[in-house]
Amino acid sequence: xxxxxxxxxxxxxxxxxxxxxxxxxxxxxxxxxxxxxxxxxxxxxxxxxxxxxxxxxxxxxxxxxxxxxxxxxxxxxxxxxxxxxxxxxxxxxxxxxxxxxxxxxxxxxxxxxxxxxxxxxxxxxxxxxxxxxxx
Amino acid sequence: xxxxxxxxxxxxxxxxxxxxxxxxxxxxxxxxxxxxxxxxxxxxxxxxxxxxxxxxxxxxxxxxxxxxxxxxxxxxxxxxxxxxxxxxxxxxxxxxxxxxxxxxxxxxxxxxxx
Numbered sequence: 475x476x477x478x479x480x481x482x483x484x485x486x487x488x489x490x491x492x493x494x495x496x497x498x499x500x501x502x503x504x505x506x507x508x509x510x511x512x513x514x515x516x517x518x519x520x521x522x523x524x525x526x527x528x529x530x531x532x533x534x535x536x537x538x539x540x541x542x543x544x545x546x547x548x549x550x551x552x553x554x555x556x557x558x559x560x561x562x563x564x565x566x567x568x569x570x571x572x573x574x575x576x577x578x579x580x581x582x583x584x585x586x587x588x589x590x591x592x593x594x595x596x597x598x599x600x601x602x603x604x605x606x607x608x609x
Numbered sequence: 610x611x612x613x614x615x616x617x618x619x620x621x622x623x624x625x626x627x628x629x630x631x632x633x634x635x636x637x638x639x640x641x642x643x644x645x646x647x648x649x650x651x652x653x654x655x656x657x658x659x660x661x662x663x664x665x666x667x668x669x670x671x672x673x674x675x676x677x678x679x680x681x682x683x684x685x686x687x688x689x690x691x692x693x694x695x696x697x698x699x700x701x702x703x704x705x706x707x708x709x710x711x712x713x714x715x716x717x718x719x720x721x722x723x
Contacts, residue, residue, distance in 0.1 A: 490670070493667075511650065511672070515671050515672065575660045576644050578644050584644060587648070
């Protein structure tokens with residue numbers, strides 16, 4: 475089963491809509507609540523990252539019987555130093571993002587913690603792609 | 610285990626949305642930082658927060674939290690309540706500070722997550 479969602483920059487009230495839709499579908503598919511929670515948290519953090527840092531993004535979800543693959547691709551400023559960005563506590567978030575309860579430099583670490591595999595690649599000035607695998 | 614109504618009495622609150630599964634609550638996590646809340650995985654957990662935004666409810670939804678106490682008298686919008694109803698999240702409005710609300714809950718047997 476494949477799903478695709480568009481995410482817009484600065485859509486703070488809409489952040490989480492795509493993750494919520496995916497969570498709903500996973501529940502309907504009777505996937506274990508523990509796995510659903512992990513995927514929902516990872517997706518939500520990734521979605522908030524697009525809203526907070528990029529210009530626009532696409533979330534592609536592919537649900538198979540033995541695994542769930544997700545790719546979140548954005549057009550935006552990209553990440554200069556991925557290793558630094560992965561460090562807990564490092565953040566370039568705006569005050570607006572912090573007012574939302576995010577921007578403390580925990581997002582990428584939260585994504586990694588809740589997935590079996592996470593691949594992060596970025597081209598500064600073009601955008602960032604996160605690939606997530608959950609088994 | 611306490612119910613939403615018992616929690617409400619402890620914090621002198623107002624229940625803005627009582628639609629929550631018939632589960633009891635035993636633990637509480639107090640934070641304004643939603644990324645921090647997303648790291649906690651605990652059944653029967655109350656979220657006590659001074660952050661009153663749509664993302665507060667989204668965070669509760671993603672974390673399977675079914676009771677949110679909004680402290681410091683922060684306004685809860687209709688949009689937030691709509692989302693809470695949709696996902697079976699009880700919402701309690703309370704005028705206490707986070708510290709005072711935490712104290713009341715702790716004093717009455719609600720456990721910390723850590």
